[in-house]
Amino acid sequence: MLALWCPDWPVVAAVEAAGVPRDRPAAVVAANRVLACSALARAQGVRRGLRRREAQARCPELAVLAADPERDARMFERVALAVEEVASGVEVVRPGLIALLAQGPLQYYGGTRPTAVRLIDHVAARTGVECQIGIADGLFAATLAAHRGVVVEPGRTTDFLAPLLVEELEREPGVDRAELVGLLRRLGLRSLGAFAALPAADVASRFGSDAVLAHRLANGLDPRPPARRRPPEELAVSVELDPPVTRVDAAAFASRALAERLHALLAGHGLACTRLGIRACTVDGVELARVWRCAEPLTPVGTVDRVRWQLDAWLTRELAGAGLVAAAEHGGVRRLRLSGEEVVTAGALQMGLWGDIGAADERAGRALVRVQAMLGPEGVYTAVLGGGRGSAERVRLVPWGDERGAPSEGAAAGDVRGDAAEPWPGRLPAPSPATVLVRPAPAEVLTAAGDPVRMTDRYALTGAPARIVVNGGRPMPLRAWAGPWPVDQRWWDVVSGWRGSRLQVVVDGEAAIESGSWAFPSGAGADGDEGGGPGEVALLLLWGEHGRWSVTGVYD
Numbered sequence: 001m002l003a004l005w006c007p008d009w010p011v012v013a014a015v016e017a018a019g020v021p022r023d024r025p026a027a028v029v030a031a032n033r034v035l036a037c038s039a040l041a042r043a044q045g046v047r048r049g050l051r052r053r054e055a056q057a058r059c060p061e062l063a064v065l066a067a068d069p070e071r072d073a074r075m076f077e078r079v080a081l082a083v084e085e086v087a088s089g090v091e092v093v094r095p096g097l098i099a100l101l102a103q104g105p106l107q108y109y110g111g112t113r114p115t116a117v118r119l120i121d122h123v124a125a126r127t128g129v130e131c132q133i134g135i136a137d138g139l140f141a142a143t144l145a146a147h148r149g150v151v152v153e154p155g156r157t158t159d160f161l162a163p164l165l166v167e168e169l170e171r172e173p174g175v176d177r178a179e180l181v182g183l184l185r186r187l188g189l190r191s192l193g194a195f196a197a198l199p200a201a202d203v204a205s206r207f208g209s210d211a212v213l214a215h216r217l218a219n220g221l222d223p224r225p226p227a228r229r230r231p232p233e234e235l236a237v238s239v240e241l242d243p244p245v246t247r248v249d250a251a252a253f254a255s256r257a258l259a260e261r262l263h264a265l266l267a268g269h270g271l272a273c274t275r276l277g278i279r280a281c282t283v284d285g286v287e288l289a290r291v292w293r294c295a296e297p298l299t300p301v302g303t304v305d306r307v308r309w310q311l312d313a314w315l316t317r318e319l320a321g322a323g324l325v326a327a328a329e330h331g332g333v334r335r336l337r338l339s340g341e342e343v344v345t346a347g348a349l350q351m352g353l354w355g356d357i358g359a360a361d362e363r364a365g366r367a368l369v370r371v372q373a374m375l376g377p378e379g380v381y382t383a384v385l386g387g388g389r390g391s392a393e394r395v396r397l398v399p400w401g402d403e404r405g406a407p408s409e410g411a412a413a414g415d416v417r418g419d420a421a422e423p424w425p426g427r428l429p430a431p432s433p434a435t436v437l438v439r440p441a442p443a444e445v446l447t448a449a450g451d452p453v454r455m456t457d458r459y460a461l462t463g464a465p466a467r468i469v470v471n472g473g474r475p476m477p478l479r480a481w482a483g484p485w486p487v488d489q490r491w492w493d494v495v496s497g498w499r500g501s502r503l504q505v506v507v508d509g510e511a512a513i514e515s516g517s518w519a520f521p522s523g524a525g526a527d528g529d530e531g532g533g534p535g536e537v538a539l540l541l542l543w544g545e546h547g548r549w550s551v552t553g554v555y556d
Contacts, residue, residue, distance in 0.1 A: 003136075031398045077314075105118075141220050166190060166195055195215065236277070239335070243332075244283050244332035262339075276306060384397075465478055465505060501542075
């Protein structure tokens, strides 16, 4: 397999679309996190996963650009067209990465070096985009080889993968293997070779189905085993557009019903699509075709998204940079055809209770997208747990539709929101508070004699906690307490570093309500009955550098 990779493609596309000079450091940001950055930005300390403010502090002249998957896919079309001019069988894995079988180009151009030179020079001449070539057995190994610009000899893929870190298993966008990678590291399996040496049966019984796929990748095998039966020859649907469409919204509307027909056809054969073929015919008879490869079996919504991105590229003038004319110049698209170029058994999908493919999630997603259309891209957020030592630090608000996985690649050491799978020494033990306060409430912890309880420089309590006062209310007796758990975070950073300690306390629910200082839950607490008594309420306290206690979380 031959992989052609354009480094930092989201940044390349965003810089060109925004007209930012190429000699200026740039980064693409999503949910206030650096999604990708240019080489100039990396030279000044910017890394993927950094917070936007920290990235700008490291590089004041940094150009901050918004993430736009549709823009990335639309502008990458010209690169795919340039590759198609010198090699056939092009597959778009994702914007920035192209895969094709290496045997044909290698034989035609006379070896790996002439082929690589031909592809790199042609893409640079037609599009002005830099790219790297990698050749290896299988798409996973070829992609990693392209990142390093190397050619792996046939049969040596396992030797190439063996010394690489297991973090390579989660580099692919849209695939979250942070939990698996963290578990492998804790078990001492830090390289792909060590993971590949495990018996496949043990991996399946200990880790699960996704780990079996990762184990195949670590062994240099194809992501999916060969199909044991030949799929039906005609797994395609088409529609005649009358009148021909010249606008993206009209074409996307027609593709929605077409995508549902394709998935109904595949479901009838017990199949799901992993490589989607999109073909369009213009009024003047121009044939346009593209194949999209997907890491997971496609849903109808995922199919519609890819068709919309492709039609956006065909119907706009972005192709002019590749020396072509937009489809609208040929009278518009009069026929649209979707086909399942590669399929797997439908068991690879998580089916709903009545056999539907995530119908409830799909309806909820459509509702959120509609609200987002009215309020803007940042009008709908979902909470995602990430890395960190405190409860508030672990919560990230991600706009709906953005990548929900915790950033890990290139995350700076000590970044409080790095990989959630890391050990994080000093992290608050489970369970986490059910309610994390945006504004901590001031509190005072007292001993039985009424003396204030404080923290010493060695993180020891000056007395045994017996009562607590929150927001200046009435003192509440403590039923139990645990801790303290000290935190000495980023001591080398005078700006964001801080020292403190956490303490867990349990108060009586009736006393909490009578104190009038806190909006405690009115339902049953930890030991409340079913009648709705308040029971007990557990609080998470923080001793900060200001020398005072504050309530930062409430447990159910």
